[in-house]
Amino acid sequence: MTTVQLATAAFISHRRNPGYYPNMVLPRHMNVPANMGRLRGQAGSPAAPAAARAAGSLHHKDCLRGVFTFIYTRSAAYRVLPAAVEFERIDMPNLFDAFTLRGVVIRNRLAVSPMCMYSSHEGLAGDWHLVHLGSRAVGGWGLIICEATAVAPEGRISPHDAGLWRDEHIAPLARINRFIKTYGGTPAIQLAHAGRKGSTERLFNTTQPGAALSPERGGWQVVGPSPIAFDDRSPAPHELNLAEIKQIQGAFVAAAQRAIEAGYELVEIHAAHGYLLHEFLSPLCNHRGDAYGGSFDNRVRMVLETTEAVRAAWPDKLPLAVRLSCSDWTDGGWSLEDSVELARRLKAIGVDIIDCSSGGAVPHAKIPVGPGYQVPFAAAIRQQADIATGAVGMITDATAASEIIASGKADLVLMARQALREPYLPVHAARQMHAASGPQLPGQYGRA
Numbered sequence: 001m002t003t004v005q006l007a008t009a010a011f012i013s014h015r016r017n018p019g020y021y022p023n024m025v026l027p028r029h030m031n032v033p034a035n036m037g038r039l040r041g042q043a044g045s046p047a048a049p050a051a052a053r054a055a056g057s058l059h060h061k062d063c064l065r066g067v068f069t070f071i072y073t074r075s076a077a078y079r080v081l082p083a084a085v086e087f088e089r090i091d092m093p094n095l096f097d098a099f100t101l102r103g104v105v106i107r108n109r110l111a112v113s114p115m116c117m118y119s120s121h122e123g124l125a126g127d128w129h130l131v132h133l134g135s136r137a138v139g140g141w142g143l144i145i146c147e148a149t150a151v152a153p154e155g156r157i158s159p160h161d162a163g164l165w166r167d168e169h170i171a172p173l174a175r176i177n178r179f180i181k182t183y184g185g186t187p188a189i190q191l192a193h194a195g196r197k198g199s200t201e202r203l204f205n206t207t208q209p210g211a212a213l214s215p216e217r218g219g220w221q222v223v224g225p226s227p228i229a230f231d232d233r234s235p236a237p238h239e240l241n242l243a244e245i246k247q248i249q250g251a252f253v254a255a256a257q258r259a260i261e262a263g264y265e266l267v268e269i270h271a272a273h274g275y276l277l278h279e280f281l282s283p284l285c286n287h288r289g290d291a292y293g294g295s296f297d298n299r300v301r302m303v304l305e306t307t308e309a310v311r312a313a314w315p316d317k318l319p320l321a322v323r324l325s326c327s328d329w330t331d332g333g334w335s336l337e338d339s340v341e342l343a344r345r346l347k348a349i350g351v352d353i354i355d356c357s358s359g360g361a362v363p364h365a366k367i368p369v370g371p372g373y374q375v376p377f378a379a380a381i382r383q384q385a386d387i388a389t390g391a392v393g394m395i396t397d398a399t400a401a402s403e404i405i406a407s408g409k410a411d412l413v414l415m416a417r418q419a420l421r422e423p424y425l426p427v428h429a430a431r432q433m434h435a436a437s438g439p440q441l442p443g444q445y446g447r448a
């Protein structure tokens, strides 16, 4: 076995999965040999020999088979060192590696981002939710986050939002979660209060999508840190007093307790997208003069107190996430630096992962939307606050997701719209990437 043949083995692996092992480099003099087809045929060879697993110098033909097997089944790649017989093993997480947070093992790094379905009656989940979330479990997603679920009726965006403010909400969610777990997914729920962005028409089956809903038409008085309307179509919110703030914090705790009953394994607190908790964070919507407004310490108080109270109620063995809008994309607004500091404080009170989104506080923000545009937030918070992160936003294929995970920019990749388009993306991607450890279709679909 020559150096060239060994390197070629790695080269084929790299070419078949561009971006999958982005750290792999090749000596410039490397040519693709005539026996490429034969080498490719060995990609599915059985267990790697121990010598290859040791990942030192590889001199033997069997080791070549081992390299292939190892590359496809383990969280490692090999850097080919120019003019050497050696492959250097590079430890890097793989999209299909399990991810453990506290006592919960998520089967892979692909998560369904929370998405409002506006399909509930009085907050109750129904058959739509079972099929929507259940089919993502069948499709192989690791973490499946149920939509923004209101902790109080006034915390809904629209009258059709999901809720968890009554015990009656628990049973239909528990049914969905039993299904998700049966098919290997980890059920999670995003707990939310819409604040000043509540009381609107839903986005479909209506003549005025997203328009403010007056109390006469089934709407309600919206609330916020300060009486500042979101835009000129929206009403000014009622400024919450201290007793009302405590009441809302209590509603988050009660909803988290119901989430335990419903069988959730992760709770995400929604502090993004211009909804109530984000409104407290952002100087653009929080003009309070009391302990909940003004300085950074005061603006983060609502999020920290709410999170701390939820953490105390949520079992130690289960992880807690917070979704942040890491930038308001507006001068004078909430910034990435603010997010890093808040993430450090959230970590200190028992938060396990920050879900890094952005925007939503004000309508006039100029957001540079494009592929992966929020990934730098996840990378910066992960590095600077030393906490696990989720990356989200225009990540639409497994190759891009792999690169994010393997290069250490985030621990999870969340997809929203792509998960709607391609509910089975993880099982398809695992097949295309020959990832033996990836999710597979259940037996019922085994012949597909």
Ligand SMILES: Cc1cc2nc3c(=O)[nH]c(=O)nc-3n(C[C@H](O)[C@H](O)[C@H](O)COP(=O)(O)O)c2cc1C
Pocket: 113, 114, 115, 116, 117, 147, 148, 190, 270, 272, 273, 323, 357, 392, 393, 394, 395, 414, 415, 416, 417, 418
């Ligand atoms: C239909 C739909 C509903 C959404 N509802 C929520 C939600 O309930 N909570 C939330 O934090 N984000 C929500 N989002 C935002 C997504 O979770 C995600 O952050 C955003 O769409 C960017 O990801 P993408 O480019 O993969 O779609 C929603 C997005 C869509 C498309």
